[in-house]
């Protein structure tokens with residue numbers, strides 16, 4: 552990465568504004584998954600050890616510029632205090648005099664968490680006035696919020712124009728792993744793309760077709776491809792206006808010598824429910840009133856073989872409606888194949904695929920699980936992430 556990191560600057564005694572992505576799932580006022588908090592610990596602990604005054608900022612949810620009581624970061628501060636073994640001070644605002652007063656009380660190695668930055672309308676508008684108000688709190692800016700790096704907001708992008716700005720360790724690792732995959736991959740390089748909509752994955756499929764040896768398609772979006780091949784798909788998900796695009800992807804794959812893998816069979820159901828009647832059919836035999844909700848057993852075997860023969864695999868999007876046990880087998884099989892592929896570097900592109908490997912208890916067997924769903928998708932589309940672009944270049 553050609554951006555400066557926390558290693559390149561001296562932070563001793565300095566006030567460091569560190570943007571993290573603590574946008575974690577919550578239920579009944581408690582953090583239900585602290586993965587993103589734990590992922591930021593190396594940077595936070597490093598800053599503490601170096602004698603910085605660590606001022607953390609994050610968003611939580613989408614409060615749309617207003618205070619939403621359930622989206623305060625109080626429970627996050629509590630969880631962080633437990634993980635650090637040190638009391639984290641939490642302010643009720645994210646800038647202003649009261650916050651400045653709290654920062655003035657900090658000693659070297661102390662940690663403070665600001666209130667949800669999205670309580671202010673200027674955050675998502677990337678208002679320079681708000682960015683300046685954040686910058687006034689600190690001497691240095693560190694961005695470790697990979698999950699929000701695709702957002703050009705006041706605390707992820709704007710502030711970087713007013714302070715020395717460097718990346719944290721999580722940001723560095725995410726960019727290096729995903730960057731290496733796209734620029735200098737070990738081969739065979741396989742991408743697995745699933746999920747619900749073709750529309751959401753167009754950019755990523757387009758970009759990956761120039762880079763991969765194998766492209767595996769699964770999930771709801773596969774049915775638009777099946778339809779493009781001329782098969783009937785019953786009530787399966789279909790994006791009619793993307794059929795031509797799906798055809799063009801298959802043609803482009805052929806031209807480029809990319810192996811394009813599609814489901815050869817499917818688990819179909821007579822309704823969208825875990826209790827539906829189900830059966831396994833060949834992909835060209837989906838009955839009229841039925842819908843494909845998972846890849847079938849022959850497809851699972853096929854995809855497993857491709858995964859085991861790969862040196863690098865990137866996975867984004869489930870193979871079926873994995874939230875329902877009746878349609879989780881395909882996603883589970885892919886996760887298991889990735890876990891079994893010991894000589895393969897496995898990268899999980901955040902979002903639902905990350906949730907799936909967690910659910911199946913296979914997370915610790917993956918090489919890298921991205922903390923960003925949308926961010927890793929945009930990165931894989933070849934887009935520049937504003938939160939990274941704004942950081943200082945290495946000299």
Ligand SMILES: Nc1ncnc2c1ncn2[C@@H]1O[C@H](COP(=O)(O)OP(=O)(O)O)[C@@H](O)[C@H]1O
Nearest residue numbers: 746747770771843844868870871872902903904
């Ligand atoms: N065959 C299918 N039919 C309908 N929905 C599906 C199917 N396969 C997967 N899905 C749904 O796709 C959703 C995930 O899609 P998406 O948001 O595109 O993935 P990601 O978050 O990994 O990018 C999941 O909620 C899953 O239930």
Ligand SMILES: O=C(OP(=O)(O)O)[C@H](O)COP(=O)(O)O
Nearest residue numbers: 572574698699922923924925926
């Ligand atoms: O959870 C996030 O997105 P993700 O689920 O796509 O990884 C990030 O914190 C960004 O949040 P946002 O999509 O509300 O800007």
